[in-house]
Amino acid sequence: MKTQEKFRQTVFKIAFPVTLQSLLQSSFSVIDQVMIGQLGSGSIAGIGLGGKFASIYSVVLAAVASTAGIMIAQYMGAEDDKAVSRSFFTNLALSLGLAAVFLVLCMAFPEAIMGIYTKDGGTKELAAEYLRIFAVSFLPMAVSSIVTTMLRCMEAASLPLFASIFALLMNTGLNYLLIFGKWFFPAMGVKGAALATVAAQTVSCGMILLFFGSYIRRRKMKLVLRGHKERERLEAESAGKQYLGILCPMLACEFLWSLGENIYTVVYGNLGTDACAAMTMTIPVQTLVIGALSGLSQASGILIGKSLGGQNYGKAYSESKKLMKYGFLGSVLLSVLLILTSSVYVKIYNVEPWVQETTRQILFAFAVISPVKVQNMILGGGIIRSGGKTKYIMWIDFIGTWLFGVPLALLSGFVWKLPIAWVYFILSLEECVRFCITLVVFRKKSWMKTL
Template sequence: MMNKEFKGKLIQLALPVTIQSLMQSSLSLIDQIMIGSLGSASIAGIGLAGKFTSLFSVMAGAIVTASGILISQYFGAKNEKGIRNSFFLPLYISAFFALVFSVISFAIPNVVMSVYADDAETVMKASSYLRWRALGFFPSVATLFISTLLRNMKKAKLPAIAGISAIIVNTVLNWFLIFGIGFFPKMEEKGAAIATVIAGIAEMLIVGTLFLREKKTRNMSLKPVFSFPREFVVTAIKILAPILVGEALWSLGENTYAIIYGHLGTEPCAAMTLMYPIQGIVIGALCGVSSAAGIIVGNSLGAGENEKAYAEAKSFVALTITAGAILALVVCAVSPLYVRLFKVPDETRAVTIKILVSFSLVFIAKVFNMVVGGGVLQSGGQTKFLTAVNIIGTWGFGVPLGFITAYVLRMPIWKVYFFLSLEEYVRLIISVILLKSRRWMKNVAI
């Protein structure tokens, strides 16, 4: 049962992130409709390139998650030095990964994308998108870290303002650059990538400006540091390493899924890509809850209030299951109308509907793993548990089932997607066991 204090914190932290995510997902849908008019090869190509860029996004997100765990608990302990160290050390690590992915994406995009698909046109479209998209990796790192700090300062609405502004910029520029409106050249998939990069730079500048204003108001010291106490580095590595390994392996698994889809043909791959915007919308509806879970439970653990933290965790479980069931039903109901938004063959629309129904059947497990696994269980810094969960689910079940159903049993793509996605329920079961054990409840800010 949620008390008044819990509800107030949840709304304050989750609502801005949710609104931002829903805005982003909704406008991503508009982007997808624009790209859809370019043909199945462009839809599939940009979708596959997006999967590779997600490798970087997931790794940067994992590092930010570790940073957020530490920052959350240090805020609970009112330790400003700990907050500063928790911000800068992970930031430097993320910047290194941004450099590596930028060089690979810009220098050899054809080599990278040829792993994902056989069709020459799809590979060409994907490579063109990836080369330009690489320019946005550094701005996204800065935005992620500043946004995490602001959310822990109970100023979640500020990164939401920056994010929504960037989304609008991205959508408008997509229209101009994809189709060549006015004096802008028609750049198709290149235009989509450039629009995303410019919007990312705008978001970084806005959120940075808002943070500096808030920092000045609070008289907060956050000067860059380049040396860190050994005890802190050891603690940070203990938290970061399992998350980074786990998320990297999970993302590699997701990219393996994309490779499986890509080699099933352009049209099936296009159908899978059409599923992503609506997936983003319904998952985005609960991503604010996940963000709030990590901060709220982490604050309680950092303050030494374990019973309160466990009660909050149970409230997040109930909220996630209820909301997940409702959203899954909505996906099933709107899927026939959704596919009509795209200029694709009827066969592709029919396959997309089947994929969406399959998605709805695993949706509760997906959001449970996001909120409880990615939010609650990681708030105590016991990230090795979640690493094991991700490895077992993705590589022990998902990847093998994907290859067997696609290449041995030769099932259609929607069945392949459904069976490999059952790994979400494996992760859910393990997460429930870990949640009840309370072994995740640790105070790392001592």
């Protein structure tokens, strides 16, 4: 009984701050879109499309952070401090390199990139303006992501939460001033929303670094890079091969998944500006609902990873089932709540009645499929990856997205010419395919490995 209670307390200690931080980070886009929503459907579509390409960077960065979490958690479970330090700096360097590449692309070719998503000249121009400025936030996001992962593995997940709270308040205030031109500021519309996000992310990064430095000094923990002797060099080479074996499937998985999501957005964009605006209006809610349970996914990866690192395989399997149960109950509750409140939510936006109704229909479809999405997030994104068997998830996601999701999106949107709510629901059925395959892999226990 004491063991059960301790497990719940540990899950709560990690999951609750992570969930709150995820919700606060998601609130950046919610606040942007609700405020921009007062300017009409064109501005909503513009910010949605600009943010969609930026999401490719976000998911690739998430792959690097997830790899860092897998390795750091297992090495902490094995009490290998040297490997923990090596993993932290390797992932930090890679994250900054990715941020630089995406920043250059978005600064140099925003119009060309947005031209892929929409043929509407006005919407393309707004999206390009938003993307060019928003891309500056990629660098602080890279640093924050890896440092936050480290803190979570150290069971200090509450520290980044404080930075997110401050950043949310700052983002909200700057949005109000810059979007609508209050006090002595000019009215900048979507540009103002992008600037507010950049400023908030930069300040948040600075605060997280301060918290991190203070925390490791209190714990007298040293993170150093130094020249390796011959034995240490060979260990580093071996770890490097292992690292690439984990990271490359993760990058391929997240990139292909994000590319598939962008194809979905192309389908939505070609259904018309109103349909695209309706889908964009649902994104904050979708992000919040998934974010509300993202802490369980993070906790799954850390706790199961530490158990595997300590070679406690029976404990890892039993705790995995408990985490999946928690996620299912939570997702069903949130789905019911979403169905009951969706009609109220759509009225926040200053858009045409038919756009509001379309948004409500999409939210209903999302509520139906949401419990399966959450199980995939916890089981595939947290539990199975914790053993380092990222190739499993790469192939599962490839099958789900590219053999089912993308073909269904193209058929329902361009061949059957269905309304956007039905297009979204049909393509989302790939989540069910993914879950069935992942559940088989989980029960076979072949993912339970120690690095």
